[in-house]
Amino acid sequence: MKVFAFLVSLTLFLGGFALFGYAFTFGPEWHTITFVGGIAAISLSLIIPFHLLERLD
Template sequence: MNVITFLISMGLFVFGMWLMGTAPVMTEFQAPVFFGGIIAVALSLAIPFHLLGRSDGV
């Protein structure tokens, strides 16, 4: 479960960074693509925080 969660989160993070990086060179839909990247990065951080819980074993 932890490995799958990590892979999904890392994939979302990389995809979000890619979206934010390609948004300035697009001729149309710059703002939606950039905000989509922000949402993808936010989800990539929220998934492990909520699914994995605390790491101190409590």
């Protein structure tokens, strides 16, 4: 179970960086939404191991 949570966290973390990188290549109305989505993805990737996994043990 921890390996699956690690893979989900890693995917969210790297996907968040990808959203940061592509945020300003989209149209002007999507800049903020994409950048905030990257922040949310990285935040969620850190919430999983720090808060949720300690409750599953």
